[in-house]
Amino acid sequence: MSENQQPDQGRRQFLGQSAKAAASLALAPGVMLYGVTPANATTDSGASSANRWGLLIDTSKCANGCDACVTACQQENGWGDHGQTKQSSPAQIEQWIRKVDLRNNSTGASHSLPLMCQHCEHPPCVDVCPTGASMKRADGIVLVDKHICIGCRYCMMACPYKARSFVHEALYGQREHAPRGKGTVESCTLCVHKVDAGDGTTACADACSAAGHKAILFGDLKDPNSEISRTVATYNTTALRDDLDLNPGVRYRGI
Amino acid sequence: MSQPRFSQIPAGAGFYAWIILLAGFIAAALGAVYYMEHSGHWVTGMSNQVIWGTPHLFAIFLIVAASGALNVASIASVFNKTMYKPLAPLSAILAVALLIGGLVVLVLDLGRPDRLIVAMTHFNFKSIFTWNIFLYSGFAAIVLIYLWTMLEKRMNRYSQRAGLVAFLWRLILTTGTGSIFGFLVAREGYDAALLAPMFVILSFAWGLAVYMLVLMISCRIHDRELGNLVILRLRSLLAIFVAATLYFSLVYHVTNLYATEHHSFEAFVLRDGGVYTAMFWLGQIVLGTLLPLGLLFHPSTQRVPLWIATAAGLVIVGAFATLYVIIIGGQSFPIDIFTGYTVSSSFDDGIIADYAPSLPELILGIGGVAIGLMLVSISMAALRLLPESLSDEVMQPLVAKEVVAD
Numbered sequence: 001m002s003e004n005q006q007p008d009q010g011r012r013q014f015l016g017q018s019a020k021a022a023a024s025l026a027l028a029p030g031v032m033l034y035g036v037t038p039a040n041a042t043t044d045s046g047a048s049s050a051n052r053w054g055l056l057i058d059t060s061k062c063a064n065g066c067d068a069c070v071t072a073c074q075q076e077n078g079w080g081d082h083g084q085t086k087q088s089s090p091a092q093i094e095q096w097i098r099k100v101d102l103r104n105n106s107t108g109a110s111h112s113l114p115l116m117c118q119h120c121e122h123p124p125c126v127d128v129c130p131t132g133a134s135m136k137r138a139d140g141i142v143l144v145d146k147h148i149c150i151g152c153r154y155c156m157m158a159c160p161y162k163a164r165s166f167v168h169e170a171l172y173g174q175r176e177h178a179p180r181g182k183g184t185v186e187s188c189t190l191c192v193h194k195v196d197a198g199d200g201t202t203a204c205a206d207a208c209s210a211a212g213h214k215a216i217l218f219g220d221l222k223d224p225n226s227e228i229s230r231t232v233a234t235y236n237t238t239a240l241r242d243d244l245d246l247n248p249g250v251r252y253r254g255i
Numbered sequence: 256m257s258q259p260r261f262s263q264i265p266a267g268a269g270f271y272a273w274i275i276l277l278a279g280f281i282a283a284a285l286g287a288v289y290y291m292e293h294s295g296h297w298v299t300g301m302s303n304q305v306i307w308g309t310p311h312l313f314a315i316f317l318i319v320a321a322s323g324a325l326n327v328a329s330i331a332s333v334f335n336k337t338m339y340k341p342l343a344p345l346s347a348i349l350a351v352a353l354l355i356g357g358l359v360v361l362v363l364d365l366g367r368p369d370r371l372i373v374a375m376t377h378f379n380f381k382s383i384f385t386w387n388i389f390l391y392s393g394f395a396a397i398v399l400i401y402l403w404t405m406l407e408k409r410m411n412r413y414s415q416r417a418g419l420v421a422f423l424w425r426l427i428l429t430t431g432t433g434s435i436f437g438f439l440v441a442r443e444g445y446d447a448a449l450l451a452p453m454f455v456i457l458s459f460a461w462g463l464a465v466y467m468l469v470l471m472i473s474c475r476i477h478d479r480e481l482g483n484l485v486i487l488r489l490r491s492l493l494a495i496f497v498a499a500t501l502y503f504s505l506v507y508h509v510t511n512l513y514a515t516e517h518h519s520f521e522a523f524v525l526r527d528g529g530v531y532t533a534m535f536w537l538g539q540i541v542l543g544t545l546l547p548l549g550l551l552f553h554p555s556t557q558r559v560p561l562w563i564a565t566a567a568g569l570v571i572v573g574a575f576a577t578l579y580v581i582i583i584g585g586q587s588f589p590i591d592i593f594t595g596y597t598v599s600s601s602f603d604d605g606i607i608a609d610y611a612p613s614l615p616e617l618i619l620g621i622g623g624v625a626i627g628l629m630l631v632s633i634s635m636a637a638l639r640l641l642p643e644s645l646s647d648e649v650m651q652p653l654v655a656k657e658v659v660a661d
Contacts, residue, residue, distance in 0.1 A: 098604075149367065
């Protein structure tokens with residue numbers, strides 16, 4: 001997709017089906033072209049409220065200066081520069097995930113951590129969105145429907161984590177599984193395409209493990225046997241801006 | 256003369272020149288919109304921290320002033336002050352015109368203005384923006400009906416009731432506008448229920464200031480006498496409203512100053528904020544409040560129309576300064592995500608964000624004002640909105656009626 005526009009789902013599905021049909025005719029029976037299978041093939045039933053996907057970030061393991069999670073997210077979801085000369089100023093460029101360095105004002109202790117959409121149970125962005133483009137899935141993943149986002153940016157005003165970005169210029173080199181659009185708002189999708197494909201992980205968590213830190217743990221907070229559930233049940237973890245009672249799906253250890 | 260007579264303003268060469276001038280501003284605004292939408296918002300001063308910029312200053316000023324402009328009509332019909340009755344039709348049309356100008360700016364600053372139809376067909380009723388879609392369109396409809404009851408003799412008997420509905424609606428409308436900010440828990444400068452009534456009071460002052468200027472300039476241009484009875488009444492009203500805005504501003508900041516958690520935000524606005532501190536003290540307080548109050552109360556200026564008009568103009572200057580501090584300043588101040596920590600990142604965490612209005616944003620905002628003025632001007636030429644005379648002789652019997660009624 002070279003421009004900022006995304007085709008609507010109906011057309012996309014139609015094209016997908018047509019491609020499948022054409023491929024079936026052209027190739028020997030039983031042979032399918034790679035890539036025509038929908039990304040959510042494993043979960044056709046859709047998101048379920050039996051799950052609550054989330055992240056646990058251990059700041060004691062997060063390395064200062066390491067941004068493997070950020071780079072991996074950019075690669076996976078196609079944001080950032082990717083060779084495209086950006087016209088936006090640094091303050092205008094989108095950031096789905098960012099590294100934040102903290103120093104405790106009283107003790108001087110330093111921490112480094114990744115910050116992204118916190119996938120709140122009660123997301124203020126969803127409350128304020130006039131069209132319902134900001135939405136929360138049954139499994140707790142907060143997303144923006146790029147097809148009905150009008151770019152009013154009210155969600156960005158409402159997000160207490162500054163987790164959302166506005167696309168300030170035309171886009172190139174988009175990923176098929178991560179539709180984006182100039183003039184709309186976007187944020188971390190919790191790698192929803194991977195979740196729906198049953199991968200059981202996110203790009204940032206994978207990258208953090210690969211870098212040897214294992215500071216980001218992805219999992220189902222509603223599954224009592226998941227590692228994330230067992231960890232949050234055992235250790236003290238923190239929700240950012242806990243005073244707002246938003247019950248985010250992303251929790252932190254060590255701050 | 257028992258009843259003031261109304262007539263259209265003449266549509267001569269001067270009128271057409273004025274309309275063409277306004278059309279030029281509107282065309283420039285549309286060009287700016289095309290440029291911003293085609294390029295993307297990177298050509299504006301906005302960013303991921305300051306996400307509502309100069310167009311929002313104009314849009315919110317126009318929308319807030321719109322509800323305030325209706326006050327003059329409300330005083331006539333709701334509070335039955337007969338002296339205001341001849342002033343009411345202009346007040347109603349000004350309210351609708353300013354609202355439309357503001358809404359056009361708001362819509363054209365969207366990331367996807369082409370999706371306006373989406374906003375009109377997909378509603379999330381928990382969103383204050385959604386409430387506002389209904390409040391704004393309802394306001395325009397109600398005020399136009401109200402105007403009809405005033406202009407059409409057979410409908411006159413419904414005028415008071417229509418005026419009451421319009422008055423209540425406008426109170427809710429401005430509460431809704433203030434609540435856009437008041438309900439935002441995320442940012443330090445907002446999240447205060449006080450913002451809703453404060454916006455109502457601001458609308459009283461700003462709307463009246465715009466109304467007074469439009470009335471005084473129209474009467475001057477079209478040789479319609481405007482006597483001291485009217486001017487001095489409006490002057491007193493403006494003085495009270497401006498004083499009330501000062502009171503609300505005082506309560507807002509003193510409340511913040513009392514709570515330690517807000518000290519850093521208050522220090523930012525009141526002392527260390529550079530352009531925002533200057534906007535607050537020089538723009539909002541000195542130019543927008545103290546100077547107008549001085550002009551409206553000082554014995555040597557308080558009865559001079561030119562000084563009263565100057566005061567009204569200063570109130571509008573102060574309005575933009577106030578909105579700059581609230582909207583831009585409120586966003587520039589960093590969001591406190593990690594209380595008790597000093598933070599830094601590549602995403603402007605922990606620092607005051609830069610914002611400078613860009614030319615396209617300014618042109619779009621000015622275009623909104625031009626749309627409002629054009630609608631008012633054309634309405635005044637097409638409808639009998641402006642009394643032929645508001646001289647003291649014409650107004651005296653109406654004032655006498657009020658005394659009897661009281």
